[in-house]
Each structure stands twice: as C-alpha cells, then as structure tokens.
Amino acid sequence: MNTSFDAAHRPTSDRLSRRRLLQFGSLGALSLSTPGILAASVGSSGTEKTTEKSCIFILLCGGPSHIDTWDLKPDAPAEIRGPYRPAATTVPGMRISELHPRLATMAKEFCLIRSMTHPGNISNHFDAMHNALSGQSDAPADSPYIGSVLAKVRPSQRSVASYVWLIKCVGDPVFCAPNIGTGGSLGGAYAPLFVGSAENNPARPGFKAPDALTSTEPAERMLGRRQMLDDLDQRRGADRHDWRAVHRRGFELATAAGPRRAFEMDLEDPRLRDRYGRNPLGQNLLLARRLVESGVGFVTVNGWTGPAPGQAGGGPPSSSWDMHGGEMGMGNAFGTGSYGMGWCLPVLDAALSALLTDLRERGLLDSTLVVVAGEFGRTPRINQNQGASPGRQHWPACYSAILAGGGIRGGMVYGESDKIGAYVKDKPVRPQDLSATIYHALGVPFESRVTRDGLSKPLSTGQPILDLFE
Numbered sequence: 001m002n003t004s005f006d007a008a009h010r011p012t013s014d015r016l017s018r019r020r021l022l023q024f025g026s027l028g029a030l031s032l033s034t035p036g037i038l039a040a041s042v043g044s045s046g047t048e049k050t051t052e053k054s055c056i057f058i059l060l061c062g063g064p065s066h067i068d069t070w071d072l073k074p075d076a077p078a079e080i081r082g083p084y085r086p087a088a089t090t091v092p093g094m095r096i097s098e099l100h101p102r103l104a105t106m107a108k109e110f111c112l113i114r115s116m117t118h119p120g121n122i123s124n125h126f127d128a129m130h131n132a133l134s135g136q137s138d139a140p141a142d143s144p145y146i147g148s149v150l151a152k153v154r155p156s157q158r159s160v161a162s163y164v165w166l167i168k169c170v171g172d173p174v175f176c177a178p179n180i181g182t183g184g185s186l187g188g189a190y191a192p193l194f195v196g197s198a199e200n201n202p203a204r205p206g207f208k209a210p211d212a213l214t215s216t217e218p219a220e221r222m223l224g225r226r227q228m229l230d231d232l233d234q235r236r237g238a239d240r241h242d243w244r245a246v247h248r249r250g251f252e253l254a255t256a257a258g259p260r261r262a263f264e265m266d267l268e269d270p271r272l273r274d275r276y277g278r279n280p281l282g283q284n285l286l287l288a289r290r291l292v293e294s295g296v297g298f299v300t301v302n303g304w305t306g307p308a309p310g311q312a313g314g315g316p317p318s319s320s321w322d323m324h325g326g327e328m329g330m331g332n333a334f335g336t337g338s339y340g341m342g343w344c345l346p347v348l349d350a351a352l353s354a355l356l357t358d359l360r361e362r363g364l365l366d367s368t369l370v371v372v373a374g375e376f377g378r379t380p381r382i383n384q385n386q387g388a389s390p391g392r393q394h395w396p397a398c399y400s401a402i403l404a405g406g407g408i409r410g411g412m413v414y415g416e417s418d419k420i421g422a423y424v425k426d427k428p429v430r431p432q433d434l435s436a437t438i439y440h441a442l443g444v445p446f447e448s449r450v451t452r453d454g455l456s457k458p459l460s461t462g463q464p465i466l467d468l469f470e
Helices: 012-022 026-032 125-134 146-153 219-235 243-255 270-276 280-293 341-361 431-441
Strands: 054-059 086-088 095-097 110-116 163-166 193-195 298-302 368-373 399-404 412-414 424-426 449-452 455-458
Touching (some): 054 280, 054 431, 146 298, 146 431, 280 298, 280 341
Parallel strands (some): 110 412
Antiparallel strands (some): 110 399, 449 455
C-alpha cells in the first residue's frame, strides 16, 4: 500500500493531461495544495470505506489540572486539594468541580476516565502531545496522528475534508506537536485542513472560511473546465486513483455552496451561539458540530478559551490550560485571568454542555464521539514559590479525560487515582488504549494495519476499553 502518488511513473499521456489541467488556473491550487482535501475523496489503498461516524477531539492544550476539574481530592491537605469544592452530579457518587454546574446536571451523558497515564516520564508539552495525538507510547518521530490515520483508512465521501483542525496551535513551539501539519509518515495528503487563527476565529465578526474553499473563478467558467475534463476522461481510462478524481473534487468545491456553508456561523440562532459562549472555544465547538453534520470524520478543537474579559492577549492559541501560576508570569491559576481556572472552567462548562445537548437534540450524539483531554495533568502539590501566585506543574503520571457519545455509556467513572491524584490506583489507560477505544467507537478495527514507509503497522497497539460501551 503506497502512501504517496508518484507522477513520474505514470504514462506520458497522463502526465501531459495533468499538466494541462493544472494550467487551467486556480483549480490546481484549490485541489492539490490543501492538506486534508485530497484525503476527503481520493485514497491510495483502494479499500477505503465511507462512514457516518465522526469524532470531535477537544484538546485542552497545556494540560488541565485533573485535581481541580474531574478528580477532586477534598480530604487531602490544603496544598493539594486546592480551593474548589466537589459538586454533586446527577449520577450518585460522581462529583466534579463546582465550576462545572451545567455538566453536573448532565453527567448521565458522559464517562469520566480518572486513570489516564503516560507510561514514561514525559513531562514536556511537545513529547506528551506527540504521544497523546498519535495514540501510542514512545511514539516514533514520524508517527501520524489519529485524525490522519482515520483520513487514510476511512476518508469522508460527502464533505470538504476528512480531518479538520480548528485553530492550529501557534506561538511557543513547545506547545505544538511536531506532525499536526504533516500527516507524519502518511504524508501531507492526510494532514488536517486548518481553520481559523487568533485573528480569524468564529467568535470574531467577519469570520471567514479557509481560502482553499473560496474560488475566484466564476462558476460558469469552472463548469466549462469541468466539461473539458470530462472530454479528456473519454479519451483515457477512468482510473479511480488518477488525478482526474482529484480535479473533479476541486470542481465540486469551487462550484458548490455546501462545503462553505458549514462555516457560515451567522446562520445559527444567536441564542444557541450564546449558550455555547461567545469565545473561541465555545464558537469552535459549535463549528465542530456543523462540520460533523456536514460529514467531516475527525475534528480536533484547540481548547484555547481566548482572553478573559478585560484582558488583552490571553496567550497564543495553544496554552490556556498551562496554568503554572505567577512563577511563569501567568497569574493565579485559581483566579479569573486568561490562565485562571475561574475563567477557563466556566467557559469549558458552558461550551461542552451546549455541544452535548446540541448533538443529542439533533440526533447526532450516538454517531459522534466526543473526547476531552489534555496532553497530561498537573502536580498534586500546588506551587507557591517565593510568594508567587499559585499554580501547578506538569504531571504525566495521572490525569483525567471525558468521553461521550459514539456508543459510550454515560453516567460512569472509569479508573481511579490514589488519594492525592498522583498515580493511577486502578485500571490505567495509556495513550494507545485511548486511541484503540476511539477506533472502536468509530467502527474501525484497531488491529487493522496501514503501510507506512514500507512497514505494515497496526492502527493501535493498545486495547479498546469495552467496559465504556453500552
């Protein structure tokens, strides 16, 4: 199974036809230069399957504190338990942070995993995110991420892209996993389509769809070029893996309103937008719902909450949850600033509860897996060095995640940490186990194999957590 297309070994007539098509104008740039779009319709194995199941992966970049969110330790000493009280939920025995009042009322919709862990001592963002997104421990440097693998083995047949990333992480490179824009060993065709930025995100007026979805050519001219393409097809064999299919997809994107319509946020009821929250995280989760509704198979949402009210900046779109406190210039991790849980947790509470409710009301929750996690957790002990505002450091040994939809059995807690949230006490879940669970939920056998650089490798070396499913 090749993961690239070698035009140099195609017959001469095909190479000439492709060059001629590229000379037609903007179509070539539209269909060939945008990662993710190729994977949406043209695979390379000949065995791809269409699916209606999707995944929204909400990546809380920076690593949220499990002890202050979903695994509180009220009986621990004050320097460990922090200031937040555990609040009862609609599920007996399940308690979460008091700053999650909306999620507390709908606990029957989701599962809490309190035993996530990195087997190695991976305490930097770069490596932890690389392992988390590739869904394996000790991931090789060229490992593709889960979204890229899914774009390869089950590309979307009715959407602009198989894999979309809402706001690429930018700023300090320690936050950015190395292969989010490359597709890893699978190649650029399986990289995501990036949407949005700090300046152009759906929470801001005038939000625009990616330039790749906007053609400057009149529709009539594009349709004329489509006829020329059809004429060429009649003189050549119609090979599914021919560049003919790529260009045909380009015509569809350039002349159809459907792909671009998913990005028209003004079509939504303003009251629904308010429920999600008029901030980057809230509006990106609403956009994610619109994308899976249009057929996108895998959407990664950067968990950036944007700046807190009255504050400029708010950090680059990658690091809201990196709450070290004042010793790194981020202010009080338990305050209401841009790096404070008093701001970020209510934003997540409103946005995630609105997403789950919206998916359920639209009949999409059973077919849409929602995953919420960071790349690791935070130290049990609060750091207050030399009187600096408090915060917590990186902690890969134990952290938490939320799963909902996609056949997940809600209203349950899986796994357990020790009495201070430092280490997993029961049912450890490694990155490869989470990836196997995602593949299973989407109907993709985790033991399936994909060829990368001549080596046949399984999609995941972990085991799906079958106890999570109904």
